[in-house]
Amino acid sequence: MLRQYELVERVKEYDPDADEALLNRAYVYTVQKHGTQKRASGDPYFSHPVEVAGLMTDLKLDLETIITALLHDTVEDTLATIDEVEELFGGDVARLVDGVTKLSKIEAMPENERAAENLRKFLLAMSEDIRVLLVKLGDRLHNMRTLHYIKSPEKRQRISRETMDIYAPLAERVGMYEYMREMQMLAFEQIEPEAYATITGRLAQIRAQDGGQVDAIALAIKQALAENGLKVEVSGREKHPYSIWRKMAERHVSFEQVTDIMAFRVIAESEADCYAAMGVLHTTWQFIPGRFKDYISTPKSNGYRSLHTSLVYENAMRVEVQIRTKEMHRTNEFGLAAHWAYKQDERPDGQVGWLRDLIEIVDASHDAEELLEHTRMAVYQDRIFAFTPKGALFQLPKGATPVDFAFAVHSELGAQTVGAKINGRHMPLRTVLNNGDVVEIIKAKTAEPQMSWLGFVATGKARASIRRSVRLKEREEVAALGAKLFDEIAGRVPAKIGKKAVREAVKRLDLEDEDELMFLVGANKLSDHRVMEALVPGSTAGLEEDGQWAKQEKAISIRGLTPGVGFRLAECCRPVPGDRIVGLRREGQPVEVHAIDCLELASGIDSDWIDLNWGKGSHGAIGRIRVILYDRPGTLAEMAAIFNQNHSNVVALAQSQRDPPFSTYDVELEVQDLAHLTRIISALRANDSVAQAERL
Known part of the structure; x- marks a missing residue:
């Protein structure tokens, strides 16, 4: 654990003007407030916020963020209050601490609801100040590093899945790849322990047998570039186990079939040198077509910039090479955090484009399941680039369609979409976009999102907007x-x-x-x-409570029953006066009255069957019908008008299926008799809004 003077020295090292007294006060405050609290490891609880603050100093973040990291658990886990924090450390720190604190008060909820509510508050807090996310990611990373101390396997699995589903992708979206990789590695170890052990074991074998092959390849790359006048730094590493496992799962291949296990990084002095280095590598070794990506001219949405290529080295070995400048490397490893370093004069707006999309998803999602589904779709990265006719660039996930593109441009444009041109040609809206496509959206002000779009859209924003x-x-x-x-x-x-x-x-x-x-x-x-x-x-x-129906039941009489014997109309077939009926008598129960053709009669084989008839003047019952309407505005109202014209009251209405261009409704109606019900069904069948109508 970092001692007080060590933390101060770290901050003063990159920010000599930092308020040392304020930082000391925050350190002492968190130690006093957490007091004798212990973590699962047995360490004093205050060691956790101190270590999170240390992680923030590695990112060279401003003093307010360091103090927030120190205090982030005090309001949640001690008697400290936000008002007290504001009085001692200022309004900005209090607001940041409150933002992080709100994320952790959800433990009593069911797993999915808790995760969804946690995420909802997280996104809203992030929209106000992205430093909330930076502290929360540091908090989660340190918790993952100490996860093995938790005795409950179920709790370790739950925390790991939440990390894998939410926090690692969010770290990726803000470009904090170091955090993302370590979170994935630690979570993978808990979620798939056998796969983790197998892959790490195989990597250890390769390491023992390669005889310094990684260093040899790195040296060969450096020499080839030096011979062409390029001054570079080259480092090599194995891909981490989770990355290898995911590639095995995606490609359905064994460990032996994963050829690019080794990756090398070239740090050049300038952007021009990056492209020059790529040219040298491609002429020295054979490059693999389709594996070259230029993220310098077209950065990822999180600001990531680098050249990626794959080469065939000696003995047909495949190696991946990333080429970037030092400045790009820092941004790539620490992403948005690099822009929040203490010395930056202009800091990025927390409401970056993808974050605005996430906030829209929060507003549009109906329940916990939807929010988690839409957000996972929004934060995972495997993206293509598409352009508007005027050249504006939009990044979308692989599998995206023109509908996803329209919603990415603007929610209103997505809602009004009726067609699309891809590279100048009219194409179906379900067409999957490719890298570099130029997409022109055709819209109409009267158009509305269609339910059928949910069958092919790929973005959380589009799915949430359509459902809403x-x-x-x-x-x-x-x-x-x-x-x-x-x-x-x-x-x-x-x-x-x-x-x-x-x-x-x-x-x-x-x-x-x-x-x-x-x-x-x-x-x-x-x-x-x-x-x-x-x-x-x-x-x-x-x-x-249902007085009207009670009166109508009294208007029904059944002939064939012993006087004083009770009866009830069967729910399965809902007989109405005019139907041929039969009774089932079971000991201790009222006689159950069924229509003669009811399929449920087969279940009454052991009951006494009674021949029944409707009493004279019987009228009033509940009929059940199924109506399939064309799925367009106004058809429901036309159906209601038919019921009204035939003097029938709707008791219950439920949409049982929606399969554009049709919607299916099950309706329970007050009817006088069979002839009345038949007239209603005939009137429905004659209407242009009705595709089908039948009695249930």
Whole structure:
């Protein structure tokens, strides 16, 4: 653990003007607040924030970030408060500490919900100040380094998966590759212990047998470049085990078939020297076509710049070579953190483009599962570059389509997309884009995102926006149906209903507005009884919760039953007056009345069967139908109008399937008898908005 004077010396080394007294005060404060608390390793708890602060000094970050690292657990784990932190260390430090603290108060939630809520707060805090992310990444890295002290294998696995799914990709997106690689390595060891042991064992064997081959190749590269007048530094290393394992999984190959296990880095003096070095290497050794990438002229979205190429060395050995300048190397290893070094006069806006996309995803995601799915799609890196007709560059994941491109340009453009031209040719919206494609989006102001797009989009932003739009559209259609149903309910109240009565009903039901009322009525989430009572208190006196239906049940009589014997209409077939019916009698239960052709009758083979008929004047029952509508605006309202014209009340409505261009609804209706139900089905079948209608 770093001692107090050592931490101060580290900061003063790169920032001589740093406030030494303030830093000393922060160190003493965290030691006092954490007191006798212990970590799983048995070390004093304050050793953790001190080590995180040490990681921040390695990045040469400003004093506020160092102090935030020292204090990041005090508010969460001790009696310290944000107000106290602000009083002692200033408003900026308090805001940063609060941002990091909010991420850790989610332990009681179920795993996915906890991870999602953690991520949600993380992204929102990052949007205000990216230093929150830098401290959190340092916090997570140190926790991963000490993870082996935790006794519970389940807890180690959970923390490792969260690291692999969220924190390592975020480190990559801000260009902190050193952090990313170490997090992946430590998490991989816990998640796939057998694979980790196998690969590290094989690497150790290669290391023992190669006789200094890595050093020999590095020297050969350096000599070839020196002979051409280029002054460079060359270093070689094995790829780390997780990188090798992922390549084995992606290519479905064995360890022996992974040929580019060794990677070499060339540090040149200038950008021009980088390209010159690449030319020398390509003329000295055969390069592998398709494996050359120029991230200098076209940097990654996280600012990463380098030339990548793969060469065939002696004995057909493949080696990967990265060429960059010293400045590029620092940015590549520490990414956004390099821009936050204490001496930078101009610091990047925390709201960088990809982060804005993540914030949109937070707003658009419906639940924990969606948020995690969309964010994973947004943060993983394996990207292609595409251009607008005017030359603006957009980075997208491999597999992206013109719809993803449109949403990347602007959410509104994505929503209005109706077609696309790729390199000047009209192409289907599901076409997968290639590197360098020029994409022109064709839009229409009246267009809306289509549910079918979810079958091929590749970006979290596009998927979240489409789902949100579809949900809003469905809500509007259900609310339109609810408005028609509401008018019918209001007609049963013994008073004339005006706007004031509706406003009062909204208040009594504790709803936000009239739109929410109509939606809940349309979705059958508010009973007629509650709506009537909210409109005119006392209007349902003497009625049961479903008073109307209770009255109608009394209007039904069954002939063939012993007087006084109870009965109930079977839920499976919902017989209505006019159907041929039969009864099943089981000991201690009411007689169950089924339609004669009900498939469930087979399950009553051991029951007593009774021949039944409808009593004279029987009317009023609940019929169940399935309606397949064309999936376009207004069709739900047309279906509701048919029910209204045929004097039938909707008891329940549920969308059972949506498969554009169709939507399937299961509807329960109040009907008088079989003839009434048949008329409704006939009217539905005759309507242009209805593809199919049948009784269930």
